[in-house]
Amino acid sequence: MSAQIIGGYFSSHVPGIGGAIARGAQAEPYWKPFFDGYPPVRTWLAQARPDVAIVFYNDHGLNFFLDAMPTFAVGAAAAYPNEDEGWGLPVYKTFQGDPGLSWHIIEELVGSGFDITMCQKMKVDHALSIPFELAYPDVAAWPVKIVPIAINTVQYPLPSPQRCYDLGRAVHRAFQSWQDDTRVVVIGSGGLSHQLDGARAGFINADYDRFCLDHLANDPEALLRHSTEEVAAIAGTQGVEIVNWIAARGALGQGPHAEVTRNYHIPISNTAAATLVLTPT
Amino acid sequence: MTNPESMALRRGIAGTLLFDGELASRGFELNAMCFSFNDTANRAAFLADEDAYCRRYNLTPEQRDAVARRDVLAMIEAGGNVYYLAKLAGIFGLNVQDLGALQTGMSVAEFKQYLLDQGEAAGCAPASNDVGVAA
Incomplete structure (x- = not known):
């Protein structure tokens, strides 16, 4: 027996998206080109019916502070609440966890040499919640359980793209040895190119973004040639969030993948925003 | 170890400081205050x-001055991280x-236009000129 991997869903997670949803601004000219990327995601999820989502994301100072910053943190909780992230915005719905699958993944990761941080209490921020708000806009409760995996993209040294890919590959091995045929969707949250800080704020690199979108499905190793510092130089300081996509791609396994849908738009807030669904072929 | 070329990029990208141990140490108090928010x-x-609150978090003089002047680049120089x-x-x-406008010296309208122009250059579906709604 093994978990069934239905595919990967990749999305940007800018806080302003949550604000636009709260205001009902999805059809406004500024936002429409971005939100138009999501109906195909919803259709795909309705057909693929995942039970659990493994979510690679980065915390923006809700759960983790610099007093103790894990490079990789895996949730093993029964529930994951959101809270006020400092702006007094509406709080996102709480997620249900899957502690059994979490501990199984943790066993595989530590057994594979990833000395991750294990979290039985873990608040999840907009980076985790927004992809679900976009994918399941009208639900009273989230239809999937989650296993959140937070990657440090705040405080250098950050893990390299190669290391994040290898982390994902270890998660894939955990799927293969899982006890039942749970249907799993892998989610990578973040990016694409953007920079919020410094005199270079507003920096975007559409060429690099397209390179990532073009290679993620069937040549993900092409994204592993850069160090994280090089990614920051190429894609902006927050463009390093692409490591969440890279880890998620690793978790899909090494076989070929087909692109179900892709959307790319500049700008959403300060960010080049992208949406992508890949399925194993 | 991180290779020398990548280490050099920590301070080698124009208009950018990568938030490493040096900056994280320098900025701990300021970031701790921001985390409390x-x-x-x-x-x-x-x-x-504001004064009493900044004293409670033991901001350095550089940090306190940057906060008082609402000077974002000075906050970053003093170890502030943008997420906080x-x-x-x-x-x-x-x-x-x-x-973005404060850090680049542009007006907010100019900064929003700078972003829109990058979208147009990349061949994205045209966004409207209604740039006021973006958060």
């Missing part, structure tokens, strides 16, 4: 008495595009 009562306490500074900016009613 996840709590609405703490945001109110800051607004009620964004919470302080929210108290001042500033979003990330306001922050």
Whole structure:
């Protein structure tokens, strides 16, 4: 027996998206080109019916502070609440966890040499919640359980793209040895190119973004040639969030993948925003 | 070890400081104060008495001065990290595009246009000129 991997869903997670949803601004000219990327995601999820989502994301100072910053943190909780992230915005719905699958993944990761941080209490921020708000806009409760995996993209040294890919590959091995045929969707949250800080704020690199979108499905190793510092130089300081996509791609396994849908738009807030669904072929 | 070329990029990207141990150490107090703003009562306490609140978090003189002047680049130079500074900016009613304008010396309208122009150059579906709605 093994978990069934239905595919990967990749999305940007800018806080302003949550604000636009709260205001009902999805059809406004500024936002429409971005939100138009999501109906195909919803259709795909309705057909693929995942039970659990493994979510690679980065915390923006809700759960983790610099007093103790894990490079990789895996949730093993029964529930994951959101809270006020400092702006007094509406709080996102709480997620249900899957502690059994979490501990199984943790066993595989530590057994594979990833000395991750294990979290039985873990608040999840907009980076985790927004992809679900976009994918399941009208639900009273989230239809999937989650296993959140937070990657440090705040405080250098950050893990390299190669290391994040290898982390994902270890998660894939955990799927293969899982006890039942749970249907799993892998989610990578973040990016694409953007920079919020410094005199270079507003920096975007559409060429690099397209390179990532073009290679993620069937040549993900092409994204592993850069160090994280090089990614920051190429894609902006927050463009390093692409490591969440890279880890998620690793978790899909090494076989070929087909692109179900892709959307790319500049700008959403300060960010080049992208949406992508890949399925194993 | 991180290779020398990548280490050099920590301070080698124009207009950019990568937030490493040196900056994280320098900025700990400022970032700790900003982290406290996840709590609405703490945001109110800051607004009620900014000086007292900054003293409670032992901001360095450089950090206190940067906060007093609302000088984002100086906050970053003093070790502030943008993920945490964004919470302080929210108290001042500033979003990330306001922050972008403050850091680049552009007006907010110019900064938003700079982003729109990059979209147009990349061949994205044209966005409207209604740039006021972006958070």
